[in-house]
Amino acid sequence: MNVNGKNYKSFEQLSMDIRTLKESWKNASADKDRKRTFAGIQQEMQNLYFFLTNERANLDAELDKLKDVWSNKVISERREKLIGEFNEMVKGAVKAIRQDIETLTSTKMDKIGDMLATAPSEEQLRLLSALQMRKDIDYTEIIHILPVFFENYQAMKVLSAIGERNGVALELPSQLDCRTMFDMLNEATDYLLRACDELPKEWKDLSITYHAFFTVNPKEKGKQYDPRYQQYIDLFDYTPQLQDCKAEKQYLSQGEKAKIDWYFRDIATLNPSDAGDHAIILHRVEEVLTAHPEEKDLLKLSQYADYVAEVETIKKDEPA
Structure with missing residues (x-):
């Protein structure tokens, strides 16, 4: 529509534009791979928020502009109708995002379930059985046999329990802690679904909780401003590697304690x-340190740890 040399969109054209917006968004968000990760679903929601904000501003x-052509009464009536159509379009887009979130999180939940339900292999079971029959297992042994069990959650948990009985704490990635994974997945799902409630809002009405989540800076492409959501990305989009597993000798096994006690058996009743x-x-x-220097690390984990430190200090201060 052209009036006095100016181009105006008619109410019918605006209505038609709104009807085509949903298809435009669906085509723009057709990248299924992006929806399979927590980083991807956030990007999808950021894009949708930007899209809705721009289209709302364009409609307004x-x-x-049509105030130059129509009375305030007509504009008001038609605005209400068009805003209603726009809001229906928004509902459809938000519903699609919710479905993507549910697909993503249910897939992750199934993966955790599969991890729990996958039994160790025959080879892993035989080795675990042999380890369980031993009274003492060295820290170095546990480090070297980790790769044999790494791919299986249940085998890693059994190895962790064996290590604990032998004074070795096996620190596993959070991805190998099902309780953490279930709890955090439920938390992340709630966080994303609540973020969906913010999508139809203008920035001034947006919950401050989600300002960082929806923030995008073209000058810092890909930068994450939401530390809470970054935790979900790190947990669910990252595949743990063998080097993420740490083992540390933290205390004596029963056998090691008995060995140390034997060295000091005749002075056990003395008062420190x-x-x-x-x-x-x-x-x-x-x-003992002079006769058995290989026992130094065990002594440092025993009740004689302070004495070891004292001996080392004395020797350090002795003239060369």
Whole structure:
């Protein structure tokens, strides 16, 4: 429509534009791979928010231009109808995003379930059985056999329990902790679904909780401004690697404790708070360290750890 040399969209044209917006968005968001990750679904929602914000602004601008042609009464009536159509379009787009979220999270939930339900292989079971029959397993052994079990959740959990009995704490990635995964997945799902409620809102009405989630800076492409959501990405979009597993000798196994106790069997009743007894214990620790230097790390985990430190300090201060 051209009036006095100016181009205006008619109410019918604006209505038709709204009807085609949903298809435009569907075509723009057809990348299924992007919807299979938490990073991708956030990008999808950021794009949708930007799309809706721009289209809402365009509709308002076109309606404002029509004030030159139509009365305020007509504009008001038609605006209400067009805004209603626009809001219906928004509902459809948000519904599609919700379905994408449900697909993503249910897929992740199934993956966790499969991980729980996958039994160790025969080879893994035989090795675990042999390890369980042993009284003492060395820290170095656990480190070297980790790769054999890494691909199986249940096998890793059994190995962790075996390590614990032998004083070795096996620190596994969060992705190998099903309780954490279930809890965080439920939390992430709720967070995303609540973010859907914010999609129809203008920025001034947006919950401050989601400002960072929807923030995009073209100058810092790909930058994440939402630290909470980054935790979900790190947890669910990342595949743990063998090097993410850490093992640390933290305390003595029963066998190791018995060995240390044997070294000090004849002075076990001495009182460390007594100066004379303290000197005797200190001398014995020095003797054990001299005769069995390979036991130094075990002694540092025992009740004699402070004496080991004291002996080391004395030796350090001795003249060369």
